[in-house]
Each structure stands twice: as C-alpha cells, then as structure tokens.
Amino acid sequence: MTPSTLSQDSSRPTALRADAESQAASLPALLARAEHLAGAVLLGDHGRRRAGMGDDFWQYRPAQSGDSRRLIDHRRSARGDQEFVREREWQIAQSVMLWVDQGASMRFSSADDLPLKADRARLLGLATAILLVRGGERVGLTGTALPPRRGNAQILRLAEMFTQDAAEDYAPPEHRAMIPSARALFISDFMGDIDEVRLALTKAADRGVRGVLMHILDPSEEAFPFRGRTIFESVGGSLSHETLKASELKDRYLERLAARKSELQKLCALTGWQYGLHHTDASAQSALLWLYRALDTGGLR
C-alpha cells in the first residue's frame, strides 16, 4: 500500500485500524533487533552496572572543611574515627539528538541479501538510543517532533518515528531546535546537497553541539559496477542522468564520492564532530560499537 492510497483510505476507521496494524507490525521487529544489538554491546563491551534509581555510589572521601554536615555518611564514619562523605556518581544526564535520514535515497539496496540503507540507519540509530537510554541519557530527535526524554517509553516513540518514510529524495539534515551543548548523531548517506550539511553542522557548532556523522553507503555506491548505456534515476525519481557508457563514468564518479567524503571529514574536523563510514554489507555490530565509543569519548560522562 503506497502512502497516497493510505491517506485516502485512512478516512475509514477500519482501514485506519488495518493500516495501523501493518505499520505497527514492523515496529517490534525493529525494536527487537535494536535491543538485541544493544544488548550485545552492553554485555560484551562495557559490563557497566546500572544502579537502582540513578544515584550511583562513587566513592567515600574524607570530609573536608566546608562540607555540609548532612553530607557525612554516618554508617561509614561510625567504623572509625574519621568522618567520610559519600560521593555519588556525577549524573547530569546529557541530551542526545538523533537525525536519521528518512529520505527516499536511503531506501536502496543493490542486492537482495543486503538491507536497505534506511533499515541499517534506523537500526543503528535505535540501538544507540537504547544504549544511551540504558546509560541514563535523554534521547530525542533533532527538530521539534520528539524532544529528548529518558525512559523506555522514549525508545518506543523513537521506533515509531523511525517507521515514517519521507517522500523527498534527499532529505536535508534537520537542524532546528538544537539544544545547546547537547550531543547529536546524524545518520545519512549524505548524497544530497552538501551545503545543507554544512549549514546544519555550522549551526550545531555555534550552539556547542558536537556529535557524530555516520555515513552509510551501499557497496554498489562504492564500486559503481555499471556498464553500457544506462539511465540512472534517483530512488524518488526526481533526478536522472543518462550515459552512453556507464563504465567510462566510474573513475569520475569515484573521484566525486571521495571528494564528498573528504569534504564531510573536513567539515567534521572544523566543527569538532566525528565522521564514520559504514557500508551496509558490513556488520551492524561493529558500526554500533564504533558509534557508541564515538559518542562516549565525546565526553558524555
């Protein structure tokens, strides 16, 4: 069912219900996969124990002058003569804003056994979100649609947002309503206008937002294995380019792609972001590990 017929049929309650069911059916799958992915990272990489209600014990330190009497931990202090202060883990939650490209260009895979780029992007985004939520952070989307919140319900909302495809071919990064000094994660193929990306990053840098650019590419976009007379069309159909000898174009296409990558990297270096490249034929696990570390080392804690 295409989106257009969907909106027409949605006037009838039964159609709406059926449509909602089919839309919702994909949600648990994405959630489950993302949780599975996130669970593996949690177990394998960190083994970080989560405290009950969020106030983690950090250390006991001797009480110094200036400490409030109320801060003294009597239970510890009673064992000896010295007074101790119980320090808790520094727990100011960060806000992380995701932007996962929902444009039509992401709905592409060159082979049946490869996932769509959009699938991989959403999976990575959601898994990262789960990890962050478990870490106690607040996660949301850039823009005004879903401001950062904490808790498992936010994961559900994120998953719901991720099921909505955008109609336009190359979606520009959403850079509105960025929270100052927050973190951001942009996942896209960055095939669209580079100026939009530059604008978004500059704006983010202005507000002290740092983060990660995740560049997702299909293997065929790296290899350009085409020959003969070909009309290339964008997935949405808005762009097309005809060539008589596709094989002749390969070198120049690869040059342009490399230029695009280096420009993104330069942009990231300028704004203090991190740049990551992921191919859909690689394992999502490694990408998630990289992502999580990139966000981690960015000073989340």
Added chain:
Amino acid sequence: MTVLGGIGFTAPWLLLALLVLPVLWLILRAVPPAPIRRRFPGVALLLGLKDDETVSDRTPWWLLLLRMLAVAAIILGLAGPVLNPSEDQAQGDGPLLIVLDGSWAGATRWTEQEEAIAAQLTRASRAGRTVAFLDMARPEPPVFQTADVWRSRLPGFRPAPWQPDAARAAQAVSFAAAQDGFDTLWFSDGLDYPGREDALAAFESRGFVEVYQTAANVLALAPAGFEDGAVQLTALRAAAGPEREVTFQANGRDPAGNASILATASATFQAGNTIATTALALPSELRARITRFDLQGQRSAGTTTLADDGLRRREVALITGSENREGLPLLSPMHYIEQALLPTADLIRGDLRDVLPANPDVIVLADVATLAPAEAEQLGAWIDEGGMLVRFAGPRVAASDVSRIDEDPMMPVRLRSGGRTVGGAMSWGAPKKLAPFRETSPFFGLRIPDDVQVTSQVMAQPDPTLAARVIAELTDGTPLVTRKMREQGQIVLFHITATADWSTLPLSGLFVQMLERLAVSTSATRPSVTQLEGTTWTPELVMDGFGALRDAGTLPGVPGPDLLNAPPGPDMQPGIYASGDRRLARNVIEAETTITPVTWPVRIPVKGFAVPPEQPVAGWLLSLAILLLLADVVASLSLSGRLLGTVNRAAMVALAVTAGVMTPGTGHAQTPQADLFALDATAELALAYVQTGNQRVDEMSEAGLRGLSDTLFFRTSVEPAAPMGVDLEMDELAFFPILYWPITPDQPRPSSEAYAKLNEYLRSGGLILFDTRDADIARFGAASPNGRKLQDLAAPLDIPPLEPLPADHVLTRTFYLLQDFPGRHASRDVWVEAAPPDAEQVEGMPFRNLNDGVTPVVIGGNDWAAAWAVTSSGAPLVPIGRGFTGERQREIAFRFGVNLVMHVLTGNYKSDQVHVPALLDRLGQ
C-alpha cells in the same frame, strides 16, 4: 529440386534473400543498444558529468556477426536444403521386378536388405512404377502392384531355411516368361545355386538387370560330430579370403533351465582356406544339455547346427547276478553288452542300490532272478519315472520261480519253468532263427543276418497280453524279446543270455542295432539310409531362415530315408525329428554340403545395399538459428550489464548445486528417526512440550516455549535451542529438563509404556509443568473438564504429595524474586511437591530449611504458554490483560518461566542462602 554444389534446395529462390545481409549489417551497426533504467541514489554525484565520446556504444562486430549468422541460417534453412539428393532412377518408368534369393544365406543381413529394398520402393513410388516381388526360394507368380502396397508387405518376407534349386529357378523363369517387359533388381544372397544362370538370362531378355549384393562373405556351420572324446566343429565360408577367426557357441539350457551359452570355441580360417575346424571338449553332463551350435555374430539357419542323439551319451548301469568267475572276461555275462555299448554310452557298474541314486538312463540286469524287496521297490520307482530296465535271461532266471505263476512286476511276461533248448546235441530240431520284425516293433526295418541262431531260451507263458508285448520272435513264433510299458518307463526282456552261450545274437551287428533302436545306446555316427528304412520321423522343432527354432505344429512326418537324402525344402524343413525315443537333427548344412560364391557376368552392375539416404538439413539450420539467437540474447544482456545480477545468482546456484553434489553424504542415511531426534534434543538444551494432538494447543505451546527460550537467552546464561514437541509414545524424554504439558479434555491417555517412561523421567529429576489453562476456576475439582482430565492423566504418575506453592518456596527466588506466578490468567494457585512435615521455620530465618531436590511437578491453570507466546519475529502472540498492567503481567509470567527453568537446572541452590547467617557467623570468628 535444384542441386547446388552437391546440396539440393527445394526453394532455391529464397537464397536471394542472402543479398539483404549486408544491408542488415549496416542498419544493425547504426542502432545503439537500448538503455537500461537503473535506480541509483548516487546519481546526485553524477549530475553534470559528460560522456567522453559523443558516439554511442556501437554493437560489437562479433555480436553483429552472430546475428548475421542467425539470419543466414534462417534463410538457408527456409530454402530447404537436402543432403545426398538422390538422382532419379535411370531405368525408366516401366514395371519393376524385385528378385530375392530369399535363402538362409542372406538372413544375417536381412534387415539391411530390407532397408535397401525399402529405399528402392521409395524411389519406385516416386517414379510411379509398379513393382512385383519374386522370391527365388519360394517362387510364386509375380503380381505387379504399386510400390506403397509392397512397402507395407515388406516385413512379411522372411528368409527360407533352404537354398533355391534348379526346379525353383525353372519355375521363376517360367513366371518371368509370362510377363511382358520389366526391369529387374536382384537382391542376391551371395551364394550360387543351380538354375541361377537361366533365371538371369530370362530376366535380361525382359529388361535391365541390376544386382544388389552384400560384400560380406557367407559363412556356414557343418554338423557337429563327436570324435576322440570331443565335439568336432567345422565352419565353412563361401569365398576364400584373408585369415579370419570365427567363434562357435554351444547353446543349451543351464541347470536352472534357462537358455544360455554353455561353451564357446574359436577357430581360424587360414588365408585362402574355406574351412575352419576346432574341437570342443566338454563334460558329458554339459554336452548332453547342448541343443544347438551356432556362429557368433551370424544369424541364419546355415550357421546353426542342431545337436541330436549323436552328442548324447546315455548312462547305462550294468548289474550282474554274480561275478564269481574271475579272469574269464569272455565268459562274463556283461562282456558283449559292454563291447556293444562302450563307444556310445557311459557305463556304470556296481550294486543296484549304489547305482540307483546316480539315476542312470538304463539299467541292464544280466541273469538276475530275484531282487530284494527294498531293491525292487526302488527300482520300480525309478522305472515309473522313465527308467528303462533291460533284462537278460540265463540259467538262474530259468531255474528260479520268478514270474512263474503271477507276473512279476519287474518282468514283462510270465515265464515257463526251465526254458527250452533247441538244436543241441541232445535235442531234436535245428537252432532257431529270427523271424522278420513286425511293423509295430521298434526293430522294424533292421536286416537280420543269416548267421544269428538261438539255441536256448526261456519261454513266455501264453497269455492274453503276450502278443502285444512281443517285439521280436523266432521263426517258430516263440517270443525272443518282450517289452512291457510301466508308467513312464519300460521293462525289456531278452529271452536269451547276454553272452554267446544261448545264441549268436550277441556276436552279431544286429545286437548293437537292436540296442540302438531301444535307445539303450545312441549311435556315434549318423544312421545310414538302410538303418532308417521303414521308420517315420515326426518333426518336433523346425528352424526358420534365421536359425530360430519353433514348434513344428502339425507338420507331417517324413520317412526315415528322406530325412537323410531329400534336400531341404518346404516338405523337408530343417529341425529336430523324433521317432520313438530317438531324436535326429536335420540341418541345413550337411556334412557333404559345400557353398560356392556367386559370380555375376561383368555386364551386370552389382551394387551394395548401402544407399546414402536423402537428408533434409533445414531443421538443423533452423535450430542453429535459434541457438544463435539465444546466444545473442545472452550476449546482448551481458554487454549492457543487465546480466550481472542474474549471472551472479546463477553462479551461486551452480556453486550450491556443485557443492551439494560434491559433499559426501554427511551423517548416516540409515540413522533411525529416534537417533535424529536424540541428536536434535541433546545438541543443545531444549525446552519441550507434550504434544496433545490438538493443533492449536500444540502451536501455542511451541510459541510459548519459543518466547520463554528467547527470554532465557536474552536475560540469563541459559541459551536454549528451539523448543521441541514430544510424542510421549515414541520419543525419549530423558533429554529434556522440563516438559510443558497443557491439558486438553480430548487428548489421548498415554499407554502404560509411556507412563513407565514418564515415571522414570520424574524419578530421574525431570519436571513436568501441568497447565490446565482454565484459570483454575474449579480449583482442581471435578467441575472443570480440564481438571477432570488432569486427574485422569496424572493418576498413574508417581507424584508425591502436593501443596500450594508456599511463600518461601525456592521457586520464588531462583532468579527473580516473585510472589505471583501469572500466565494469561493470574490465579495464585500453583501446586508443587509438599515440604516435609518437619520443616519448621527457624526464628530469624527468612525461610525454612527445605529439602534438596526439585519438585517433580508444578501444576497450575494460568495458561503460561499463551503469556510467553511470541511470533517468529518476536512479537507477542496473545494479548494479555489490559494496557500496561497487561504488559507487566506478561513480564511477570516470563519471570516465572525463567525462575522455573532456573529451578530445574540449579535445583535448590538458592535455598542454600538459609545457611548465610551461619557462614557469616563463621567468618566473623
């Protein structure tokens, strides 16, 4: 049809279309291949890129050539090319006479000849000629008919097992003379025969004569002889030629009764020689089974020779009354019989009881009067089965009372006592001579030498049956040889001794001939005409021209002399002939037969059978065109890059297929199902459910355990494999730590063997989770059908006393801390094994110090499977409760499942916490 360069074309004008090919070349070259539309997000990077060459990708020259070839093949194919176009018959269009020799000599190549004739008929039919056939071996007045009529009758012609002869040739000449004018096609067998020249002259006087003849030499097989203990085989060939080896085959029945080749022998025609001989030594048992000899690779009556009694040697047992006179061989009662039989029979000597198990053909008793009752009984049985008992009289028989008053079963007639002596010194009268044999006698036709005299004999008692039993008598009418049939066998009595004491018969040649006639012996040489005088032989099996034997049916018998003298023909067909017990083979080739090759005058054109047939090649060309076009499709696709995905997939499929083929059989194909089940169940830990036979319940159980397995996998270090259904009757239970058993009112009650297995399972530490799935509304009363069924099912089980799950039971803390155990329903009542009555809660302890071991059963009605059930994608299958509390209930249900599995796997480990205070106490000191 136009012939161009040896190839005929039915539509030659179509070839002009070949001129279009260069034009087509130019057109195809100018048109670029069609573009492919391809979705590619990277197009944004391509925008603005210009092609280096403004010319389009031209179709490569080899692809063009491929297409040109395809078009050329189509044009050529449609023009109707024909290979070997046969030229029209040069002999005009009058009637055509096809003459066949039709003898056995052509049988081996009969099918080739038939094909050649069919080809000639096709040509005649095309030329509109009428055709007649004249078979020289069986001449009949020729009838001219259209060739098509003859073609359908062509398979009816069969080679005759004889040669044309002068008389038949003369007949053919007369038939030819009756016709006006015709051309002749003569299909010769390659052998000359009398009258052929005359026939050729007659045909030539009527028109053109053309001879078709195979170049192969004609072979023949002379009758097999028996000499020097071996079968002598002789092969003949018509024309002397280079050295050539032939292989003889001895055909017969193997011990199982199937026709087979019993032996082979090879012989060599020396260069320039027309005869090849060899000897084949065989054991007599094997030799007796041979029915015919033939030549390998030949299939005609001439290369088949039938074996008859000449090769068969009978086993004759000789038994005398007493052998007390050593060193006097000439006086031995058996001497003359031995001498008569030695060349032609295998002799056995010994006691009667030793001889009988060898099952001889004939037993000769010389002057044996009485037989022991046991011997008589065995001998009688042997005779009844077809044995032949030949007795000779003598002094003991004459002196005994055997067959005196009553006819002895082992004697053909009653005997008078004493016998008589004639022509002796003390008696009147001259020695008696033999009277000529009567027609009913088997000896009829034998010449009686003058010097055969009988001086003594035993006398037969006159009797009503006597006359019928006499087969030889003296001139005064007294019986000399009598015979009695008994069941399938016979008893023959010579009223004289086997020695020369009583008569001179054993000294004469007549004695040997008489034994032959009685089939006591078989002659080594073929009987002479005089020996066969007066006999009539009926055909049993006759041969056709191919050498195949068939039943003679109602063919009339032939006189004995004809069997040897008359040439083979319709009245004297080759085959097996029988007279009485004797069998004689009449072969196509007799010992004195010679075969001579035919020589045709030089004016007669002689051709071989092989005529290269016309071969239309249009179909081949059109197929080639299609193949080329297919290749063009593949090539075009690959050129334009569209083949890429397909090729990859195809290559993978091919690889997979190859791998599948190459992989040696892994595992054991013969592994029983039970073993496979055991392997599956034990490879990894698996949760199991009892199959109830209700499909919905079983599916729900599986989905529920799948959900629980996933939960365990995700949350704990227990990583179960996919859940398995268990058939209580068939499957082994010991592999599973836990069985989930949903109760349905209609499930069958397990058999007593299954209950034995279940009890064993419970005793060895297994756990069964019974689920009545009815929210336990009846509290295990009889009111709920599921509850009743549970009581019924569990009655034979070895279940300890139960109690509702106490608050301090280990199930409440094996992994999660739980107070409730909900499934789809949230009833609190779950029953487990009761704690021992002496378990008392100690002050200050959180729970009692309970027994070790795992409760063997957990009984509840909360329909846990439904709460656990997930689809294959991991989504919950059944809605639980309402809203978020429902989700909470599902979560608690999962936790109960985790606790349960942990309880099964770890036992009462968590109960050990009861000792924590004591441990702390000890640490403190």
